[in-house]
Amino acid sequence: MGTKRSWEGQAVIKMDSTESASSTLSIFENFRDELDEHHDRRERIIKASRDITALSKKIIFALQRVRTTNQPIPPNITKENDTRLEQIHKHFASIVADLIGIKSWRYQRQISGGVQEFIEAISFDHYLRTETLITHAEVASRLPGILVTEEDYLMGIFDLTGEMMRFAVTALSSGKVTPTDAAKAGVLVDLRVIRARCEALSVSGRHRAFMYKDLSKKKEVMQNSVEKVERAAYGILVRGSERPSGWTPDLSGPVEVEIH
């Protein structure tokens, strides 16, 4: 490759192909510019998505310090998270132009991770304050100019169940909620409803490779989360008096599978 062998007739061919070669090159120069523009945009979006993911995770961590539902979030946590939300919105604003019109679906996969994590964060916040699920329309209204697909919304809700699980187990083990109360109303009951409704969703097998690809994996993780809370409630009810003070149920089981 690369080195020219001298074979007869080469010079003639060279001359003959010069014209088409230069027009080919100018065509490809044009393609190069187009592709460069595409790659640059793609990278900007990926970077913003990563930053949004990291900030959303921090919001979720902070929210796990909340101990009550159906009440305003304590001001110190709200203050921290407001700063983060502001940063998140700056990141989204910085790529709105890259995701306009036809580009919204073109780069959907690149921004999807950030959007899903953001949904997990705001839906958790929403749930803690109101004990209700944020709707797709509410999420979309918080992200003007950004495409929020139903798939991202659903995946965000699946991730929310993991946070609800942590929150419920902490509440149970701290004694704030008794196992019998937990079975009547609140997080565990809501988790069961979400679980049942998610299990009922059906995607045609023929299209599963293209739409809602992560559905079955996420569903499994979600089922595991619900069971963890159920087992925690059971454990505390049955062995509650035997547990040493400061004991918390083990949350590090096999359910902590993060899907990206």
Add this chain to the structure above:
Amino acid sequence: MIDQRIFEDLQTKIDEETTVRDELHEIIQTLARKGRSTQAILSRAHSTPADQLKPVLDDAAVEILAQKQEVLRLKAVADQHPFYKYNALWTRELQNLVTSIELCAWLGGLQEHKGPSSGSFLTIEEVGKFLEVPVNLKEQDAFHLTIEEYLLALISVVEELSRLAVNSVTLGDYERPLQIGNFIKDLFAGFQLLNLKNDILRKRSDGIKYSVKKVEDVVYDLSLRGLVSKGSAAA
């Protein structure tokens, strides 16, 4: 309290998307079936001497035009939806069709569709004009042929022609390998201008150099034995 309507709405959306995908799937299946028959016809070029190729190319053109009708049918449906949401469904078949068009044109078919300015291959604009679809849309959200699809199709043309270089010799045609060599070296130089990232285009275009080498080896064998006469090269 969880509002259960949220999940009913989701199921509705999933069902709507399924309907769209079903509709697209049916058209793409037809396009694929016709595509296979186009490719079967074009593969006869490997065993047909150049001066007897005309009927083969005419047959191929008929199939290609039939495929074009399917593309227009696809366009009509796809235009009702975001382009990139469903593009992955048909991109492969569209690439195969563009490969067939380019091959057929390179071999001397579809002459009436080649622009006066173009060299040995149809530009993306010429392909778009032939198929009656827009190309490289950047703002408008509508069905079109993308740059990536066009480039991937050209790579397949290069691969197919490198095989043809070998088979031409077997058919006693010592000129065609030279033409093929010039053409794919020209394209190779073009691809080398691109700054490719780690994607499918990168992976596929990495293979071009092997095709170029394959053809160079054929040309080398011929010239070593004096089977190509001075000044006879290229069309």
